[in-house]
Amino acid sequence: MATPQSIIGIFPTPGEIGQFDLVYTEDGDNGIPHIKTQPATSLTEEEQKKYAFNALPFQNVHTHIIISTASGTGLASTFFTQALQPLLAHMGLEETKNYTLHTTASISTVTDLTTTLFLPTAASGTPQRLILLSGDGGLLDILNALLSTPSSPTFKPPTIILLPLGTGNALAHSTLPAGDATHGLSALARGTPHPLPFFVARFSPGARLLTNEARDSEPIPGGALYGAVVCSWGMHACLVGDSDTAAYRAHGAARFGMAAKEALFPADGGPPHAFKGLVSVRREGAGEWEALAPGRSEHMYVLATLVSNLEKTFRISPASSPLEARLRVVHFGPLGGDEVMRVMGLAYDGGKHVQEEAVGYEAVEGLRVEFKGLEEEGRWRRICVDGKIVRVESDGWVEV
Numbered sequence: 001m002a003t004p005q006s007i008i009g010i011f012p013t014p015g016e017i018g019q020f021d022l023v024y025t026e027d028g029d030n031g032i033p034h035i036k037t038q039p040a041t042s043l044t045e046e047e048q049k050k051y052a053f054n055a056l057p058f059q060n061v062h063t064h065i066i067i068s069t070a071s072g073t074g075l076a077s078t079f080f081t082q083a084l085q086p087l088l089a090h091m092g093l094e095e096t097k098n099y100t101l102h103t104t105a106s107i108s109t110v111t112d113l114t115t116t117l118f119l120p121t122a123a124s125g126t127p128q129r130l131i132l133l134s135g136d137g138g139l140l141d142i143l144n145a146l147l148s149t150p151s152s153p154t155f156k157p158p159t160i161i162l163l164p165l166g167t168g169n170a171l172a173h174s175t176l177p178a179g180d181a182t183h184g185l186s187a188l189a190r191g192t193p194h195p196l197p198f199f200v201a202r203f204s205p206g207a208r209l210l211t212n213e214a215r216d217s218e219p220i221p222g223g224a225l226y227g228a229v230v231c232s233w234g235m236h237a238c239l240v241g242d243s244d245t246a247a248y249r250a251h252g253a254a255r256f257g258m259a260a261k262e263a264l265f266p267a268d269g270g271p272p273h274a275f276k277g278l279v280s281v282r283r284e285g286a287g288e289w290e291a292l293a294p295g296r297s298e299h300m301y302v303l304a305t306l307v308s309n310l311e312k313t314f315r316i317s318p319a320s321s322p323l324e325a326r327l328r329v330v331h332f333g334p335l336g337g338d339e340v341m342r343v344m345g346l347a348y349d350g351g352k353h354v355q356e357e358a359v360g361y362e363a364v365e366g367l368r369v370e371f372k373g374l375e376e377e378g379r380w381r382r383i384c385v386d387g388k389i390v391r392v393e394s395d396g397w398v399e400v
């Protein structure tokens with residue numbers, strides 16, 4: 001049976017004039033839903049209006065569907081065949097005529113597609129819709145490739161629908177209606193586009209983007225990465241970086257907790273690492289850079305974010321509302337492993353960690369971390385931008 005959270009919308013019944021189906025999702029294996037229908041006749045007039053699907057925007061604008069095969073636990077293709085493809089049929093959309101299907105074959109597929117297809121289309125002022133079956137990384141790739149060249153005066157940003165098929169899915173979980181059981185399909189059918197707020201993280205010369213499970217590294221084009229979710233240094237960046245291996249990825253979002261245990265309770269029995277560096281912020285309306293926490297020279301957690309949730313239930317910034325365009329920083333200094341587990345556990349309890357005395361939480365316009373030779377080992381100088389990891393030089397810096 002359909003529930004308000006599982007309703008995708010009301011669509012014309014194929015081949016029947018004047019008849020309509022209520023289309024909704026039902027839970028399936030691995031969290032991938034099935035598409036179900038029932039006659040829409042049982043709904044009130046008000047409900048019919050609320051859930052009505054408008055086909056016009058889809059018929060007038062070409063859609064590109066991108067299946068990111070390596071995102072999350074590799075279920076994007078299953079999601080397409082089991083959920084999205086049947087829904088596209090209800091929407092009356094046909095492959096080639098209305099949409100083009102793209103499947104990723106490498107880490108650069110999304111970037112290449114953007115550079116060769118989506119960016120020229122956007123630059124020429126042509127509207128386009130991108131349905132992205134991935135985590136935050138797919139969107140990050142599109143964002144960075146779109147911003148890789150100076151904007152043309154005719155630039156028309158694509159409408160992007162991000163269906164959460166990654167691990168954390170921060171953007172989707174921070175923007176979808178609470179309790180949404182449609183995996184973002186209701187937003188696809190009935191959502192309203194909204195500009196995506198983003199930040200730029202600029203790095204000192206010599207900073208390298210780590211790739212291939214940190215075995216390789218490459219320079220950062222223009223020394224800057226754009227992000228829409230998070231820029232962090234300290235424990236968060238280490239957890240994301242350490243757990244970005246094929247072996248860890250198989251565990252889904254549990255990979256972060258597994259890496260946390262290893263980082264917080266080192267094998268030598270000592271305390272977790274205290275991260276050394278100078279951290280400053282530009283407070284809202286202040287203009288000047290000031291110390292994040294005066295007198296604190298060692299840090300454990302320094303994280304700036306534009307979103308409320310980094311995972312479905314990990315509410316890192318409870319004051320952030322969807323697509324609000326306000327950067328907030330969450331931070332604390334060195335604590336014991338058990339205390340870090342307790343404090344961060346509160347983030348899974350609706351974001352109560354920000355009420356803790358040890359935790360700082362405020363809206364800022366900018367964040368800056370300078371290393372000044374204080375950290376010898378490169379692993380303590382890793383910065384996370386929306387899941388990507390950058391290693392900064394020992395005398396380097398990052399500025400958001």
Ligand SMILES: Nc1ncnc2c1ncn2[C@@H]1O[C@H](COP(=O)(O)OP(=O)(O)OP(=O)(O)O)[C@@H](O)[C@H]1O
Pocket residue numbers: 068069070071072073104105106107108109110134135136137138141165166167168169170386387
């Ligand atoms: N076939 C492929 N081979 C290699 N890399 C791929 C392939 N398909 C996608 N990728 C890369 O895998 C990464 C997946 O990142 P994405 O953010 O989408 O998933 P995630 O990290 O599991 O989720 P989240 O960022 O939400 O936690 C992206 O960098 C993407 O470019």
